[in-house]
Amino acid sequence: MRPGDAAGLPVADRFGRRIHDLRVSVTDRCNFRCTYCMPREVFGPGFRFLPRAELLTFEEITRLVALLIPEGVRKVRLTGGEPLLRRDLDRLVAQLAGLEGIDDLTLTTNGSLLERHAAPLAAAGLRRITVSLDSLDDAVFARLNDVAVPVATVLAGIAAAERAGLAPIKVNMVVRRGVNEESILPMARHFRERGHILRFIEYMDVGTTNGWRLDEVVPMEEIVARIDAELPLEPVPAAYLGEVAGRFRYRDGSGEIGVIASVTRPFCGDCTRLRLTAEGELYTCLFGGTGHDLRGPLRAGEDDAALRARVRAIWAAREDRYSELRAAGVATGPRVEMSQIGG
Ligand code: SAM
Ligand code: SF4
Ligand code: SF4
16 A cells, blocks of 8 residues: 555545646746647747746655655645746656656646657656647637647647657647637547547636636537537546546547537536646636745755645645635635646
8 A cells, every 4th residue: 555545644625625747847948839738928039937046946846745744745736837848857857757656657748849749758757648739720829829830730739749658648729709719619529530539628716817718718518528529428437546648439430539618517526636846836726816935945845745735734734626706696705827836
């Protein structure tokens, strides 16, 4: 038995949920300006990103991840901002891959720099990868990411990930009404043929800068119906508690899709995710208003036991269920930006 596996050992929050997944943001910077995440009007030339000294070092990240394993962490996802902008990321991957107790080590990227990074990341011990791509049409893609990166660059990154043996490859597509809903079917056809798992994400009201409106959300039901009309689908039961994507498989056995329906089907009841920002703040919810600083105590010399006690206290007090409250029409308050917390 590994530490943290015993019943009752990892701490439960106010609703009985235990820590399982950790998302680590390694940078707040990005080379895209997705309108739903880092709109250029806000994240323009005047925006102050974190200076390097404020970022956790790889050694600090690895130490924090290691001490969270006894608290229940089994799955680690590296994210950002754009994680591949962080220099020598494969060195961090190698350090994390060496930790006993992590069953799943993965990364979410916009794919623009993946072609040259896929092989070194796989060699360092990355096992699988998620690539975000919102359309196969260059004009639509550009309307979403607000930069001139061609779709072909991202597809070349995905191909490199395939060659490097990163599997399964998941592709995340945020769907925004009036912008890319016509890309749903072409994306489904394309990735079904290649055996990758396409996951549609309902456009969410993360942060306060994207000007989110409910009528821009394309609900899960509509996404599934659009695909089902041409490529018949059936639901698949969740693989594990806390799985956020609703899963559907093609009835002809040619693979599956997922839909992350945090707006129309909130899944707070099973939410086992903890998030660490690039500057070392812990957030217990994607829609959190305030983080809990770990970098300060860590740099002040606090030992592992004291840091673990901090995390346990933070998790024990957790009562987040933002998406459920939003669905009930009562969600309010300031929210952290997606580019800080990494999705
Ligand atoms: N830059 C990397 C990328 O885009 O894959 C990693 C960080 S990004 C914040 C992580 C995921 O969050 C991406 O798949 C992105 O599409 C998604 N995302 C960002 N803003 C979102 C929003 N407002 N609603 C839904 N998903 C969003
Ligand atoms: Fe960058 Fe990812 Fe946010 Fe797009 S979604 S702006 S690629 S961090
Ligand atoms: Fe978890 Fe917060 Fe999302 Fe609910 S809203 S599923 S608590 S991250």
